[in-house]
Amino acid sequence: MAQGSISINGNRFPFEPEQTILQIAENNQIRIPTLCYLKGASPTGACRICVVEVEGARSLLAACSTPAVDGMVVHTESPRVVASRRETLELLLASGNHNCAIGSTREKDWTAFQMQAAASDNGEDLCPAWGDCRLQDLAYHYQVEGGKYPRTTPPYPMETVNPLIVRDFSRCILCGRCVQACNEIQVNRAIDFGYRGVAAKVVAGTDVPLKDSQCVFCGECIQACPTGALVEKKARFVWRPWKNRKIRTTCPYCGVGCQQWLHVQDDRIVKVTGVEDGAPNQGRLCVKGRFGYDFIYSDERLKTPLIREGDDFREASWDEALDLVADRFKAIIKESGSDALAGVSCARSINEDSYQMQKLFRGVFKTNNIDHCART
Amino acid sequence: MFLVIGSNMTEAHPVAATFVKNAVLNGARLVVVDPRRHRLVDFADMHLPLKVGSDIALLNAIMHVLIEENLYDKAFVAEHTTGFDQLKETVQACPPEKAAPVCGIDATTIRKVARLLASVKPVMVCYTLGITEHTCGKNNVMSVANLQMLLGNMGVEMGGVNPLRGQNNVQGACDMGALPNVYPGYQPVTDAKACEKFETAWQTTGMSQEVGLMIPQMMDGLVDGKVRGFYIFGENLANTEPDIHKVEHELASAEFLVVQDIFLNETTRFADVVLPAAAWSENDGTFTNSERRVSRVRTASPAPGVAMPNWWIFREIARRFGHAWPSNSGREIWDNEISMLAPSLGGIKYHRIEGDGLQWPCPTVEHPGTAYLHRGGQFTCGLGRFTPAEWTPPAEVPDENYPLVLSTGRRLYHYHTRTQTGRCEGLNDLLGEETADISFVDADRLGIENGERIRVKSRRGEVAVRANVTPEVPQGMVWMAFHFREGNANWLTNAAFDPFTLTAEYKACAVRIEKM
Ligand code: SF4
Ligand code: SF4
Ligand code: FES
Numbered sequence: 001m002a003q004g005s006i007s008i009n010g011n012r013f014p015f016e017p018e019q020t021i022l023q024i025a026e027n028n029q030i031r032i033p034t035l036c037y038l039k040g041a042s043p044t045g046a047c048r049i050c051v052v053e054v055e056g057a058r059s060l061l062a063a064c065s066t067p068a069v070d071g072m073v074v075h076t077e078s079p080r081v082v083a084s085r086r087e088t089l090e091l092l093l094a095s096g097n098h099n100c101a102i103g104s105t106r107e108k109d110w111t112a113f114q115m116q117a118a119a120s121d122n123g124e125d126l127c128p129a130w131g132d133c134r135l136q137d138l139a140y141h142y143q144v145e146g147g148k149y150p151r152t153t154p155p156y157p158m159e160t161v162n163p164l165i166v167r168d169f170s171r172c173i174l175c176g177r178c179v180q181a182c183n184e185i186q187v188n189r190a191i192d193f194g195y196r197g198v199a200a201k202v203v204a205g206t207d208v209p210l211k212d213s214q215c216v217f218c219g220e221c222i223q224a225c226p227t228g229a230l231v232e233k234k235a236r237f238v239w240r241p242w243k244n245r246k247i248r249t250t251c252p253y254c255g256v257g258c259q260q261w262l263h264v265q266d267d268r269i270v271k272v273t274g275v276e277d278g279a280p281n282q283g284r285l286c287v288k289g290r291f292g293y294d295f296i297y298s299d300e301r302l303k304t305p306l307i308r309e310g311d312d313f314r315e316a317s318w319d320e321a322l323d324l325v326a327d328r329f330k331a332i333i334k335e336s337g338s339d340a341l342a343g344v345s346c347a348r349s350i351n352e353d354s355y356q357m358q359k360l361f362r363g364v365f366k367t368n369n370i371d372h373c374a375r376t
Numbered sequence: 377m378f379l380v381i382g383s384n385m386t387e388a389h390p391v392a393a394t395f396v397k398n399a400v401l402n403g404a405r406l407v408v409v410d411p412r413r414h415r416l417v418d419f420a421d422m423h424l425p426l427k428v429g430s431d432i433a434l435l436n437a438i439m440h441v442l443i444e445e446n447l448y449d450k451a452f453v454a455e456h457t458t459g460f461d462q463l464k465e466t467v468q469a470c471p472p473e474k475a476a477p478v479c480g481i482d483a484t485t486i487r488k489v490a491r492l493l494a495s496v497k498p499v500m501v502c503y504t505l506g507i508t509e510h511t512c513g514k515n516n517v518m519s520v521a522n523l524q525m526l527l528g529n530m531g532v533e534m535g536g537v538n539p540l541r542g543q544n545n546v547q548g549a550c551d552m553g554a555l556p557n558v559y560p561g562y563q564p565v566t567d568a569k570a571c572e573k574f575e576t577a578w579q580t581t582g583m584s585q586e587v588g589l590m591i592p593q594m595m596d597g598l599v600d601g602k603v604r605g606f607y608i609f610g611e612n613l614a615n616t617e618p619d620i621h622k623v624e625h626e627l628a629s630a631e632f633l634v635v636q637d638i639f640l641n642e643t644t645r646f647a648d649v650v651l652p653a654a655a656w657s658e659n660d661g662t663f664t665n666s667e668r669r670v671s672r673v674r675t676a677s678p679a680p681g682v683a684m685p686n687w688w689i690f691r692e693i694a695r696r697f698g699h700a701w702p703s704n705s706g707r708e709i710w711d712n713e714i715s716m717l718a719p720s721l722g723g724i725k726y727h728r729i730e731g732d733g734l735q736w737p738c739p740t741v742e743h744p745g746t747a748y749l750h751r752g753g754q755f756t757c758g759l760g761r762f763t764p765a766e767w768t769p770p771a772e773v774p775d776e777n778y779p780l781v782l783s784t785g786r787r788l789y790h791y792h793t794r795t796q797t798g799r800c801e802g803l804n805d806l807l808g809e810e811t812a813d814i815s816f817v818d819a820d821r822l823g824i825e826n827g828e829r830i831r832v833k834s835r836r837g838e839v840a841v842r843a844n845v846t847p848e849v850p851q852g853m854v855w856m857a858f859h860f861r862e863g864n865a866n867w868l869t870n871a872a873f874d875p876f877t878l879t880a881e882y883k884a885c886a887v888r889i890e891k892m
Contacts (some may be wrong), residue, residue, distance in 0.1 A: 092848065163805040164802045164806075216386075234802065252544050252656040256391050256665060257665025267677045290798060302650065303652055305652060328605060338584065341606075345795065354554040356555065356686070356687040358553045363578035369594065370555070371554065373611050
């Protein structure tokens with residue numbers, strides 16, 4: 001049931017009850033930038049990048065948290081709006097190690113800042129989120145170069161004392177998306193805002209390292225973070241969007257069957273993220289789905305067929321190994337009949353493999369002695 | 377509303393659990409039935425910490441109350457079910473007062489939970505191996521279905537019975553006919569027509585119409601010589617089957633053992649030939665999840681060395697028997713064979729599942745797939761049949777010598793025998809060894825400190841592990857996983873099986889613990 005209509009940038013759009021200005025705009029392909037807004041969670045209105053001008057309202061309103069009212073007249077890119085967004089971006093850029101070369105030409109102390117950021121990163125590369133940062137995108141879009149305000153030194157050191165997640169508070173813009181991802185999406189309740197004012201920080205438990213908190217390392221917070229404040233330790237400074245190819249697949253662990261993006265560089269998976277809006281997991285993953293991919297690159301992988309020789313194995317060619325298997329199976333069938341063979345298929349491998357194995361046992365060996373660990 | 381029974385969802389199916397937690401935050405009710413106070417319990421309206429293996433007694437008592445107080449869905453029972461009278465008779469013999477001492481839940485609580493379940497519609501039941509890994513596993517499953525039919529929660533969205541599959545493609549392996557009694561799409565091997573259909577499709581003759589062996593029977597066959605050639609594909613049986621000593625003896629008896637896997641493991645030690653396979657992301661294919669959704673798996677990088685896709689290996693063996701199989705890729709196998717032969721998968725083709733997968737039954741390429749079964753109370757066999765069951769104790773119960781119950785499962789950071797997760801950077805650091813989870817009461821009684829190494833003994837074996845003293849575990853229980861060879865719970869577990877499904881009783885055996 002339409003509840004009336006609002007005007008956005010001169011066009012009228014009908015809307016449903018309780019829709020926000022942002023939702024109506026998105027439904028009609030009008031882009032309003034957001035930073036803190038996280039789909040599926042309640043809007044907080046924290047970052048103010050999504051402000052729009054509503055005729056008759058004294059101040060600018062956050063589109064993500066303002067419900068539409070019949071007859072509203074909204075401007076999403078008016079000069080007042082743009083000025084406000086630029087100001088917001090200037091402040092954010094001044095708040096930490098946002099060393100992605102925005103403003104490198106303008107700022108006179110750029111080199112000194114760059115060196116300080118590199119020292120804090122313990123490396124020479126630019127920000128690990130380079131090319132995949134909403135703040136960077138918006139700064140380019142609104143041509144904000146930083147340097148208007150003096151940079152503040154980040155008050156908290158980086159947290160690296162767990163094997164999977166790097167928390168770099170120097171790049172945190174306190175948007176709160178990670179807090180929402182953890183509390184409202186995954187409902188693990190591991191992190192929240194702590195302290196006040198300039199000391200504000202996203203804390204785990206009573207401000208302890210993640211590994212000592214309720215955190216289960218699902219990494220949902222990393223996926224939600226719009227900047228380089230939360231990154232996968234295994235992918236940090238390795239994963240770079242311009243080298244990267246994304247391949248959609250299904251997780252190999254439990255029976256939920258989550259949809260994943262494999263981020264592949266030089267024939268290697270370097271990180272995994274959830275497919276937003278994909279069924280069944282709507283972008284969510286657990287610790288195994290997100291971080292459990294590198295077993296395939298283990299040195300211990302079997303690389304060649306092996307044939308037993310005494311207590312040991314020796315390497316063999318496919319032809320030799322498969323001929324041996326076929327010959328022995330033929331001999332057993334001949335001596336003792338088809339039912340002297342039995343096979344166990346794999347409940348982790350693809351359907352096509354299980355199909356082929358039962359086809360081999362039934363159609364070729366002529367036995368129904370085929371099963372798998374369905375029951376564990 | 378959700379009833380989660382025998383499922384530690386937050387650890388075993390973390391992403392499914394997030395959706396349950398979201399629903400609870402939005403006002404859904406949640407009842408958790410589980411001996412352990414695991415993390416989902418924090419979100420529950422009621423937690424029933426029943427004794428291990430007493431599920432049927434509890435469910436029958438709940439149904440007793442539903443019938444006694446006239447709280448069941450009479451219209452659904454009348455229109456869509458048969459066998460109500462037998463069910464009534466069985467559960468009438470099981471009032472809450474009688475069930476209470478069996479399951480350790482008092483009668484008032486049982487009545488309360490029955491009323492709560494009847495007060496909301498629909499209720500979705502989620503269960504995992506806590507229900508099936510018992511000698512009465514099949515009866516457990518039936519009892520859960522009885523309850524849902526009685527409540528009229530079948531065939532509705534957000535209702536029904538949802539077994540959460542443990543391994544990613546258990547559903548698919550069943551659908552593909554990797555079972556001794558059915559072809560792909562659950563067509564019985566004993567049906568001459570079905571046999572003929574597959575003989576034609578596979579261009580072969582003389583296929584067997586007798587039901588084959590299940591894994592435990594195969595293992596027995598290795599010892600008595602009935603099974604001479606054994607082919608294990610991708611399962612580390614030496615660690616995952618109950619009673620490791622027994623399994624190892626059986627595997628060692630195999631005359632000719634072929635193991636096809638991606639790593640050497642405890643099972644390959646017994647192999648005569650080891651065949652190197654391509655892994656998950658080195659293949660094009662499909663997985664089928666617990667909701668029967670067929671989704672694509674894609675190649676991201678090449679397999680190491682000369683490792684090859686599993687389907688290729690099987691095809692090569694067939695070739696050596698004179699069978700030339702035409703399909704030569706995952707896509708050809710699916711599109712040209714599987715979906716042609718299994719009617720419920722007929723409409724699923726690779727080009728339709730480029731993005732999101734499709735849920736079977738999906739008989740035609742126009743069909744949108746099926747989100748939930750038995751729509752509107754329509755069961756495949758006509759009416760839903762109540763199959764009443766009586767409670768039976770686990771095969772091995774605690775006694776003087778072995779006074780504690782051992783129950784097993786998996787933990788968040790690992791998966792099965794860790795052939796995969798143990799080789800992922802980071803995951804091993806988060807959880808590097810097996811522990812025995814015990815209650816504060818038992819720890820105090822035996823003077824065991826958290827983190828102290830203790831011995832856990834059963835009639836079959838013993839292991840030395842660190843004690844993890846935790847409020848999650850009730851008094852009288854030891855809880856362990858089977859992720860690590862050392863301290864693997866399967867040195868202790870009982871190779872007792874459900875008589876129908878031959879599922880092993882991983883969830884209950886008797887043990888004692890000792891200080892070292
Ligand atoms: S860590 Fe990232 S997501 Fe969290 S508040 Fe900081 S910038 Fe936002
Ligand atoms: S990894 Fe998951 S549990 Fe840990 S803080 Fe991030 S969202 Fe929360
Ligand atoms: S996106 Fe609306 S206030 Fe941040």
